[in-house]
Amino acid sequence: MRVYRTLLGIVLLASAAPTVLLGVLLARERGGLDAVAIAAIGASAGLAAALSGLAARRITRPISQCVRGALEIARGRFGHQVRVTARNEIGDLAYTFNHMSRELASYDAENRRLIAALERGYLETIRSLASAIDAKDPYTRGHAERVAALAVELGRELGLSGERLAALEYAGLLHDVGKIGIPDAILAKASPLTREEMALVQAHPRIGAEIVGGVAFLAGAVPAIRGHHERWDGDGYPDRLAGEAIPLAARIVSAADTWDACTSERPYQRALAPSEAARVVATLRGTQLDPTVHGALMAILRRRGILEPGASSAA
Ligand SMILES: [Fe+2]
Helix, strand or coil: CHHHHHHHHHHHHHHHHHHHHHHHHHHHHHHHCCCHHHHHHHHHHHHHHHHHHHHHHHHHHHHHHHHHHHHHHHHHCCCCCCCCCCCHHHHHHHHHHHHHHHHHHHHHHHHHHHHHHHHHHHHHHHHHHHHHHHHHHHCCCCCHHHHHHHHHHHHHHCCCCHHHHHHHHHHHHHHCHHHHHCCCCHHCCCCCHHHHHHHHHCHHHHHHHHHHHHHHHHHHHHHHHHHCCCCCCCCCCCCCCCCCHHHHHHHHHHHHHHHHHHCCCECCCCCHHHHHHHHHHHHHHHHEEEEHHHHHHHHHHHHCCCCCCCCCCCC
């Protein structure tokens, strides 16, 4: 607007000045001006003002469009085009701006494609690692994938999005990565574990968090990996956290892990039918499981048609 006002002033002064000067000279020579002369001078000055406005607008409008376009790009809306048809230096500026904007959009799309490919690569590597851990125990084959899928669904149900859902997926896949050092015989043991064996098994969330903690890309998954065996009542491990002191992602992975454990064949139990598993899980609400996360799990099961509306939502 400042450029517009400056231009308007300059053009107006340049175009109206001769008319005003002519009026002054005429008035001196004739000792005054008649109505026709005043009307002619007024009309001329008015026309000069209108043309000045038009000229100033014609110059500043394309500049304003370029400025608005630059702001759109600054906001990350690459590819924004300005509509300037002027065949002068300003038109050249707009043409260059549009070209730059298209190039930026193209680089942005390429970057997004590369990042997506990189993330897919990471995910595939993590999946391979998770299935290698699952393969140690014939009873847990596919467990990590199912826990990851259910954890993401629970996260969505609880209103999480973006990076928090991605962290849930990684945590679901890697929650038992710390079992990598536990002998297969202990993992597959159907009889009660000895004190030493139990200590070894209970170290897996801490070991898993240490393994994953060294990978910057997986930093968001660490709290859930470390905390997936904590209990809402504080009787879990390794840190004996309780209630909301347990990270939400850990409470979510814990619920998904528990559900999958109930509905899968294990050395110490047969796979429960979904309605039976829902009854078992309901008994854990408020003791092992966060009541809110349990509620979200029930909502998902009802939506899947596994549970009747209103069934088994409480112990
Ligand atoms: Fe675990």
